[in-house]
Amino acid sequence: MLKHFLTGLFTAGLLYTAVAQTTFPRNGVYDERTGLYAFTNATIIVDPQTTLQNATLLIRDGRIEAVGTSVSVPAGAVVADLKGKRIYPALIDINSDYGMPEVKVERRGFFAPPQLESNKKGAYYWNQAVQPENDASLLFKSIPAKADELRKLGFGVVLTHPHDGVVRGTGALVTLADDRENTLVLKPNVTAHYSFSKGSSGQTYPNSMMGSVALIRQAMYDADWYKRAGNKEQENLSLDALNRIRPLPAIFEANDKLGILRADKIGDEFGIQYIIASTGDEYQRIDEVKATGASLIVPLNYPQPYDVEDAWDADNVSLAELKHWEMAPMNAGRLAAANIPFALTTAGLKSKADFWGNLRKAIENGLSEQKALEALTTVPARLIRVDDQVGTLQKGRLANFIITSGNLFSADNVIFENWMRGKQYIVTNKDVADFRGSWNLTVGAQSNLKLNISGKSPDKPEYQIQADTVKITPKVTLSGDLISMQIQMDKKKPGTTRLTGYRTGTTMKGEGETPDGKVVTWSAVRTGDAPVSTSAVSATSTTTASTTAAMATSTTATVPGSTTATILYPFVGMGNAQKPKSETVMIRNATVWTNEKEGILTNADVFVTGGKISKVGKNLPVPADIKVLDGTGKHLTNGIIDEHSHIALLSVNEGSQSSTAEVRMSDVVNPEDINIYRQLAGGVTTSQLLHGSANAIGGQSAIVKLKWGESPEGMLIKGADGFIKFALGENVKQANWGDANRIRFPQTRMGVEQVYMDHFMRAKEYAKTWSTYNALNAKAKTTAIAPRRDIELDALAEILANKRFITCHSYVQSEINMLMKVADSLGFKVNTFTHILEGYKLADKMAKHGAGGSSFADWWAYKMEVHDAIPYNAALMHRQGVTVSINSDDAEMARRLNQEAAKTVEYGGIAEEDAWKMVTLNPAKLLHLDNRLGSIKVGKDADLVLWNAHPLAIYARPEITMIEGAIYFSLKDEDRKREQMQAERARLIQKMLTAKAGGASTTRPAPKRSRMWHCEDIEGVMVEGEEQRH
């Protein structure tokens, strides 16, 4: 294994091995040739910066021996005169699966029993999705038809790898020739490959995006440990391989623009700068993508236009989809303009045949031809460190090149030949006899005929015979210089004259037969070029293009439609053209709910500057040039804080194992979820994005501000304490998951306690091991072996050290009591019980323990464990001294949390100010953020909502929602926003209609169901029926 790998690393030199030597027995006589070819009089594009006119390319034994304008052709060379033609370096695709086995995805279905362990037998990693041991060169089997498809496009070599698993093993550089694999594999183990998709693995873990992230991270740490100690304990071929592939250029396949940021974050943790295979939507977040410093591998897969002929059906196409249709072809150009290095790939194309058409669209939309050529030659070669072999036509490089009729990027260009390591593949015969021209045709006695042969290239001639004013299209077959024609002289009369003959220079001669069987002689004399017809126009432009300077570096930056094609932050219809910014604002004369001892102030002013509340009082002086909001008759409050939310997430449950403390919701924050904006419209400014409740120990929370348009990182509250989701009850024991799910421990509440005890005891041991190690002095550390880093136990150890805090999904009193006892016995506190619908039964115990309660106002009856839920729960807990908040767990209800808080007034008679605190100050306390959120106090964040009425009234709605002084929602601006959206929509729909009329195939519009997450939803599942949730 190791030997093979080393061979790979140092093959570079071995690539020079003479082709003549072979280990294979021969059936026949020795027939090795010099492979010496000279291509003369060509326009040679040596590399994207260098073009030589009238130059010669000399190759020998599959390598370039010389290139230049004064190369002398040695004796024994086969000479090809390429006058008027061009030679380009062959193209390179570094995200290919060419020759790899098909990835068969094991779909087990929801009702199949879970596969908890790996099905890959052998001394491998515990998880089937981690396969660093896979080696593309071992898996590679050439597929001539697929090679031919890529050759025709101009590709010479590809980097291929198995697209299977989160760690996928190594890629191999292979040529697209038809030959034994021994000569096709140029270099094994060129790159290491990663992704977020578990591929063929049917193992339950991971079943979420954040699980994939955690699995990669843990595998990396395990490999570290294996290197320093683990290899003495066990043989693990996967970890061994992971260590070996680590120095290689690493390619991470991301699933969208956010995936680029996510992948890069993993890379940062391990000091790896991934090259990231992206999906074509990077233009939507170009600043953040650039900030990663990653080079990209960019596809050219553009969406089809939608069929928008039916106005109602067209409503199902979102503005974001319409815009993406328009802007996807601008992606590459915008990346180039932003100086983000990228290679282009054919991956992601529905049909490889779309490649050139789509690339030309990219060029029409702002990508320069030079950048395009770089992205297909020098950049990919450099990224995977094979630029000493391929990518340019410099001396010593492999003889991988293509011969074209003209500018490679021109629509009229024809690729004639694709040479691979000095071996010729004919794509289009360049040596077709050129019959094109205007000919005087004489058939027997008839001499008034004019034969016009036109067409954009010699191999695609078009024929027309003109007899006086009559135009006849003959049927013609060419073979070399032989020609045969069938002519129906009179359209009205049946009867075909058949002619056969040959061409010599500018004359044709032959014999034929008239319809009545008479043998006649015929001849034709070329009189000049064919007259300009429609098709001849394009032929002319080809000629013009090829006579101008070879590489068009002059492609202008003006993009068609670029003035109207604007980015939105986020890229959603309701996004903003500019991200909102903090302003200096005075809110005057409002009823201000301070949540402080001052209570509710009437006719008060609040001054906001630098994102903070800087003054609260009456008749404050108003500085000049600031924004003033009139609060007369209105109520000003803090922004609502939702302690339990699952919006703005790409997935919610890593429900595969009883503990997944290692997963982080911060890895899956989705800033494009429209529910962010909808909740701003309901006055929410901060949400705790929780893992689901599918397991006893869930994942780590992400606490975000609803800064619509920011990046995932930009939404996270910096410096906030870390939280983690725990869960109890029916979901954890899979009570409502059907009969197939009776395997995972625990299946009872008894087992749940043991899961906690077991994990915490291990975490305690783990923490002790580390503290012992960390206590060693520097010298001792050099000889001691560091323990294995376990990111699951890290999180649990943080809980034990009071550095991470629990929010526990809970309903029934027995188990709530249990968790408090577990915590007491280990010396930590349960920070918050969420849902906590039976909290009222043990509110005294909760208060004593110090746990808060974050509850629904009035939910019950959807499952057995909520049968005793009562709407008086909040009131009873509150009166026992529990810090109570009201949460949503629901994207819709979060828009009305003010109303849910008001229910505590109805049920249990909570004072209105206290009721209001249940959705503001109290959740801030539960999240340890009350030092900066939750009340209107000088120095706190200016997260404010201006309501049109008493905020607890059902008739109230926010008019302004502000986060840190930036206005993220303004009721007044809604109409303007709507008009802009409509105008943009109308423009794009008209454009789409034109595209359809122009013959583009279209996609049928269908409504999208955006994923609404609740506690119980597994990746991708929208569990039908309310009773299955929460």
Added chain:
Amino acid sequence: MKKLLIPILTLAALTSYGQNPAPARPQTKTTALMSGTVHVGNGQVIPNGIVLFTNGVITNVVDGTIVKLNLSDVEVIDVSGKHVYPGFISPASTVGLQEVGAVRATVDKQEVGILNPNVRSLIAYNTDSEIIPTIRNNGVLLTQAMPQGGTISGSSSIMMADGWNWEDAVLKKDDGIWLNWPAYFTRDFNFDDFTTVVRKDEKRASAIEALRATFADAKAYAALSNQTPMNLKLESMRGLFSGKQNLYIRADYGKDIIDAVTFAKSVGVQKVVIVGGEEANRAVTFLKENNVPVILSGLHRLPNREDEDVDLPYRMPGILQKAGILVGLSYADEWWRTRNLPFLAGTASGFGITDREEALKLVTSNTAKILGIDNLAGTLEKGKQATLFVSSGDALDMRTNVIEQVFIQGRKVNLDDRHKRLYKTYKDKYEQK
């Protein structure tokens, strides 16, 4: 055997734990609610009104500042400073048909099969459901027990939130048949990769043709009398063609609404109601022209599309009402949340219907008209049943919705419920300390 025992025992434990209060006794004495703010339910409000009812029927509703009544031998209840409302009506409801969502044994809302017009919801209606007291305690006094599932789900009945058994509790039997309109867009859930695909339903046309045949047969059958042997399915559809029964069609998308109504008229159905109607705003002209009422699905939902106005669902009743369409509000399938129905009307008032009395109609008189019970319920008017309640404040706002007295057909209802009992139990526990 063991498996079977567990649910039985569980159920036994439940019933013994919480007992709903006994149904109320019939009204024996004429009652007068004096000096309250009377919300008639038809848009009118009488600030200092008197509501008089005898034997379960309203005998007079008058302005107390103008009319003086002889109140001898009348039980006078002073409700000054309080509000009197007609009982709220929750159409398209599964209250009484399901108890605990995740416990299959307690769910009776959906029969198997495609065409079940003969299935009757009132048979499964459980008057002992612990949900019922919780909804009447927020003013929801009538529900329409609605069957679900298949294409034709069955027939619904209008139930009162009080009664010893379904015969007692029913206000109107078999008021209509429920049809799930084959949707223009269908959702396919793929259990293999957990994805949902929404696409145009290619089989829709044939599904509609099959329905057309069923309705044609039913109509022909309706012309016969005393058919033996009786065809239960066709027999149950008779009322659709005579106008005795509504055809409730669940449809949301604009095209579906238009298709569904056109279909119903073409097959001879007399009264059509659109239920759901999430995109009824696209078909207002059509609905108005055809005089078709709409029962909207729960307003407290998200917009259907990313680009829709964030408050479109909240504004929908206002949009339809303004166009002259008769609109009622439902809590759809959220049976255990039905007590929040009044707040849907409150929301409609916060978003478009500025006159709160107009918003009130969405859960009272409008719904009564749509369900065909406006001769019995929906307003506080002479001759209607005395199904009404007294709230200390605005009943459409949770901040002030505190129901103090409830009368169903004049019977004074005990306002105890499971939640209040548990509240009291634990309040007492903590106060003992």
